[in-house]
Amino acid sequence: MTHPQTELTVWIGGAAGDGIASAGESFAQACSRLGYHVFAYNSYQSVIRGGHVCMHVRIGTHKVYTQGDELDYLIALNADSFQRYATRVMPGGAILYNTDKFKAQPEQAGKDVQLMGLPVMELAGNQLMQNTALLGALIQVIGLNPATTRELIQERFTKKGEPIIKANLDAFDKGMEHAKRNGRPSGIRVGPGDGKRRPLAGGNPMVGFGALAAGCRFYSAYPMTPASSLLHWLVKYATTTGLLVKQCEDEISALNMAIGAGHVGVRAMTGTSGGGFALMTEAVGEAGMTETPVVIVEAMRGGPSTGLPTKTEQGDLFQILGASQGEFPKVILAPRTLQECYDMAIHAFNLAEKYQCPVLIATDLYLAERLETFEGVNISKIPIERGELVTQANGNGYRRFAVTPSGVSPRALPGTAGTVYTAATDEHDEDGIVISDVFTNPPVRKKMMEKRMRKIEGILSELPAPQLDGPANVELTLVGWGSTYQVMLEAMEALNREGFQVNVLCLRYLWPFQTAAVSRLLSSCKMTMSVEGNYTGQLVRLIRMETGISIQHHLRKYDGEPFEPRQVIEQARMLLKTKPKGSVVAAVVSDEGLPPDFSPIENPAIGAEATRQH
Amino acid sequence: MAQVKEYVGKVKPDWCPGCGDFGVLNALQRALAELDIAPHNVLIVSGIGCSSNLPGFIHAYGFHGLHGRSLPVASGARLGNTDLTVIATGGDGDGYGIGVGHFVHTCRRNLNMTYIVMDNQVYGLTTGQASPTTEKDIRTKSTPEGTIELALNPIALALSCGATYVARGFSGENLHLAQLMKGAIEHKGFALVDVFSPCVTYNKHNTYPWFRERVYKLEDKHHDPADFRLAMERAFEWGAEIPIGLFYKVDRPTYEDEEPTLRRNGTPLAKQPLERPELAAIMEDFI
Numbered sequence: 001m002t003h004p005q006t007e008l009t010v011w012i013g014g015a016a017g018d019g020i021a022s023a024g025e026s027f028a029q030a031c032s033r034l035g036y037h038v039f040a041y042n043s044y045q046s047v048i049r050g051g052h053v054c055m056h057v058r059i060g061t062h063k064v065y066t067q068g069d070e071l072d073y074l075i076a077l078n079a080d081s082f083q084r085y086a087t088r089v090m091p092g093g094a095i096l097y098n099t100d101k102f103k104a105q106p107e108q109a110g111k112d113v114q115l116m117g118l119p120v121m122e123l124a125g126n127q128l129m130q131n132t133a134l135l136g137a138l139i140q141v142i143g144l145n146p147a148t149t150r151e152l153i154q155e156r157f158t159k160k161g162e163p164i165i166k167a168n169l170d171a172f173d174k175g176m177e178h179a180k181r182n183g184r185p186s187g188i189r190v191g192p193g194d195g196k197r198r199p200l201a202g203g204n205p206m207v208g209f210g211a212l213a214a215g216c217r218f219y220s221a222y223p224m225t226p227a228s229s230l231l232h233w234l235v236k237y238a239t240t241t242g243l244l245v246k247q248c249e250d251e252i253s254a255l256n257m258a259i260g261a262g263h264v265g266v267r268a269m270t271g272t273s274g275g276g277f278a279l280m281t282e283a284v285g286e287a288g289m290t291e292t293p294v295v296i297v298e299a300m301r302g303g304p305s306t307g308l309p310t311k312t313e314q315g316d317l318f319q320i321l322g323a324s325q326g327e328f329p330k331v332i333l334a335p336r337t338l339q340e341c342y343d344m345a346i347h348a349f350n351l352a353e354k355y356q357c358p359v360l361i362a363t364d365l366y367l368a369e370r371l372e373t374f375e376g377v378n379i380s381k382i383p384i385e386r387g388e389l390v391t392q393a394n395g396n397g398y399r400r401f402a403v404t405p406s407g408v409s410p411r412a413l414p415g416t417a418g419t420v421y422t423a424a425t426d427e428h429d430e431d432g433i434v435i436s437d438v439f440t441n442p443p444v445r446k447k448m449m450e451k452r453m454r455k456i457e458g459i460l461s462e463l464p465a466p467q468l469d470g471p472a473n474v475e476l477t478l479v480g481w482g483s484t485y486q487v488m489l490e491a492m493e494a495l496n497r498e499g500f501q502v503n504v505l506c507l508r509y510l511w512p513f514q515t516a517a518v519s520r521l522l523s524s525c526k527m528t529m530s531v532e533g534n535y536t537g538q539l540v541r542l543i544r545m546e547t548g549i550s551i552q553h554h555l556r557k558y559d560g561e562p563f564e565p566r567q568v569i570e571q572a573r574m575l576l577k578t579k580p581k582g583s584v585v586a587a588v589v590s591d592e593g594l595p596p597d598f599s600p601i602e603n604p605a606i607g608a609e610a611t612r613q614h
Numbered sequence: 615m616a617q618v619k620e621y622v623g624k625v626k627p628d629w630c631p632g633c634g635d636f637g638v639l640n641a642l643q644r645a646l647a648e649l650d651i652a653p654h655n656v657l658i659v660s661g662i663g664c665s666s667n668l669p670g671f672i673h674a675y676g677f678h679g680l681h682g683r684s685l686p687v688a689s690g691a692r693l694g695n696t697d698l699t700v701i702a703t704g705g706d707g708d709g710y711g712i713g714v715g716h717f718v719h720t721c722r723r724n725l726n727m728t729y730i731v732m733d734n735q736v737y738g739l740t741t742g743q744a745s746p747t748t749e750k751d752i753r754t755k756s757t758p759e760g761t762i763e764l765a766l767n768p769i770a771l772a773l774s775c776g777a778t779y780v781a782r783g784f785s786g787e788n789l790h791l792a793q794l795m796k797g798a799i800e801h802k803g804f805a806l807v808d809v810f811s812p813c814v815t816y817n818k819h820n821t822y823p824w825f826r827e828r829v830y831k832l833e834d835k836h837h838d839p840a841d842f843r844l845a846m847e848r849a850f851e852w853g854a855e856i857p858i859g860l861f862y863k864v865d866r867p868t869y870e871d872e873e874p875t876l877r878r879n880g881t882p883l884a885k886q887p888l889e890r891p892e893l894a895a896i897m898e899d900f901i
């Protein structure tokens with residue numbers, strides 16, 4: 001869905017180890033500094049070297065919601081990427097590549113696509129300069145101002161010293177010069193950016209940033225893609241912000257440590273993906289029973305089991321929903337945008353402390369690892385609510401788990417004189433005395449259970465109501481949750497431009513479920529189509545379970561790649577045109593340019609030795 | 615010195631009459647009283663098992679967590695508030711079975727805290743199955759023809775994993791045990807006190823008389839707790855003579871000493887303000 005003059009898309013393809021992410025990030029950041037809106041998504045594999053990686057960078061003079069589904073410019077760092085994508089480059093676009101690596105014939109590219117081969121060795125004298133030289137050529141072909149890219153090269157290589165900076169700047173300039181001399185002006189250009197230097201980040205850093213803003217001082221984790229970059233981002237700011245980051249022996253330890261820190265009054269968080277969260281499960285209930293505040297980030301990836309370590313999926317909703325035995329209040333938040341990653345992380349800590357319960361932030365690889373410009377977030381007046389804390393004994397006898405109308409019992413922290421208690425995972429009475437072993441006391445059990453569960457009403461009263469995006473009284477409502485928000489928005493806008501009437505209901509507060517509000521919204525919808533990145537339609541099932549309302553049509557994706565706008569648009573258009581009576585369930589798949597009979601045995605990893613990344 | 619009674623909890627222990635854990639509880643109360651640590655500055659974290667009920671029976675802050683997870687909770691609490699005296703307690707199934715992964719890593723981490731394991735060589739709360747420290751060929755409810763696996767050696771394991779205070783006591787030697795605990799709590803680093811704490815109901819093999827006949831005190835043989843090799847040697851003594859006492863003690867920087875954030879600011883995390891002035895600078899990094 002490229003709109004000439006307002007946006008364009010660049011793909012950088014190659015093998016892992018080719019430096020694609022850093023080249024793509026440099027380009028994305030250079031564009032954001034020129035005042036463009038940017039969305040970048042890196043489709044990569046679970047190897048450190050070899051395999052296939054493709055970074056999609058889409059820039060625009062308007063907000064770009066997704067990575068899009070077309071490409072105007074391709075930087076092919078190996079023959080594999082060239083073969084996969086050359087024919088998909090839009091007319092007027094260009095393909096840039098290193099002629100030292102492979103030879104390309106004009107007939108292999110699409111019609112009216114410029115082939116721009118760079119003799120990197122001859123130009124820069126060093127194959128390591130390949131990405132920088134190609135970036136220079138790209139900037140020239142697109143006709144962007146090179147100033148911000150040069151600026152970034154200087155910043156990126158500051159630590160490596162002046163000679164490295166100079167070599168890279170030279171390679172960049174040589175790339176530009178070569179394109180100027182040997183190329184022709186490109187047919188696809190984007191108007192000038194607005195000059196506003198927008199921040200550029202991903203979901204993981206934004207959750208981390210929100211956590212820091214909320215006063216989080218403890219983060220414990222075990223490495224697991226795609227949550228690892230949250231660990232890396234936080235540890236980078238640990239010493240300047242006074243955050244303690246602890247890598248643990250496993251995820252069981254990670255959550256239990258966070259609970260220990262939370263118990264003594266530290267705002268604590270842990271982060272993982274689906275497999276690690278499975279290990280944390282028992283401790284989620286521990287936080288529920290001991291009424292300990294803790295925030296848990298679950299960045300989903302393709303399952304089941306080890307699944308697709310570097311691919312996205314929305315397949316863990318039911319795992320998170322069902323996590324831990326028994327019943328207790330917990331909160332599940334599913335931020336949909338970068339701003340919401342930040343705002344909802346802050347909200348998560350407030351809810352956790354006010355209601356003394358575990359709060360889960362469910363993201364996925366697509367949201368966590370994307371790079372996107374955003375319009376800034378509130379960093380000056382952070383709303384911090386610690387809930388009811390007892391700082392000194394009042395002499396009337398402190399009861400840690402006192403039964404109250406709200407279900408919230410004022411919390412005393414270890415170290416406070418006169419309020420000594422034990423928090424037990426066994427059922428206990430108001431004093432914290434275990435009632436499970438010797439004299440199980442049914443009335444007390446009932447009272448304590450009801451006390452804890454009453455907190456759900458308070459939590460619900462604090463959650464902002466779900467809202468429809470787009471026009472009211474439409475023909476079709478797209479329904480989803482979390483990271484699919486922006487692809488639904490893009491599809492909605494495109495369809496409405498075509499003359500259809502479409503809006504979006506994308507949920508971000510998933511539990512406790514806002515039954516009344518969601519029922520009200522859905523009852524007013526004529527036709528509905530769910531858009532979910534999983535096989536069974538987990539949100540659809542949750543909605544039906546909680547409201548009795550069945551979403552009519554379904555679009556699903558479980559191939560590891562995010563939805564492309566076109567896929568949503570085409571299915572919605574078909575429904576809008578044909579108005580089928582029954583329920584239509586469709587699953588879409590991304591075309592990664594692999595032949596259908598591709599064999600990993602006959603095509604071992606391209607590049608050096610393949611090592612796996614999980 | 616504080617009075618022992620200041621550490622007596624509201625709830626009377628529900629252990630079987632004669633259980634070794636009574637002696638451990640008494641020794642811990644005595645050690646805390648002698649060290650004069652106010653009950654509200656002590657946090658006792660346990661897992662699940664008969665012995666893990668201990669926090670409910672002592673007047674101090676307590677956290678009675680999940681089976682096998684006392685050490686991570688205690689570690690998080692200790693890192694969160696370094697003003698607290700943190701003590702983890704539990705049994706051999708809890709610490710050396712389901713939680714052994716945490717035990718290994720907590721030893722090498724060397725946080726300044728104490729771990730007291732009431733080792734009765736059997737699963738008591740689940741009514742008498744084999745535990746990781748059950749001796750080979752012993753018949754239990756789950757091993758009617760005798761255990762096949764070798765018993766785990768907690769002393770040798772702790773030594774090899776880097777624990778900086780490694781001791782073993784016997785709940786039948788209460789004053790001796792209290793002194794070992796006192797040393798453990800005073801020690802700056804991770805201290806293990808493994809305690810022979812007989813289960814009078816389910817372990818008919820490792821009984822009080824069985825231990826009384828065998829245990830000897832390391833100090834009586836002039837054991838040098840600074841000698842790692844000797845400590846390791848003593849750790850493998852089992853049979854007619856079984857050592858109790860302090861096997862090994864060494865001063866090594868604690869995790870808290872070297873943890874970058876704590877090193878830069880010694881104020882416990884729990885007592886630091888939540889407001890962060892650094893947000894604007896971080897925001898700049900996104901541009």
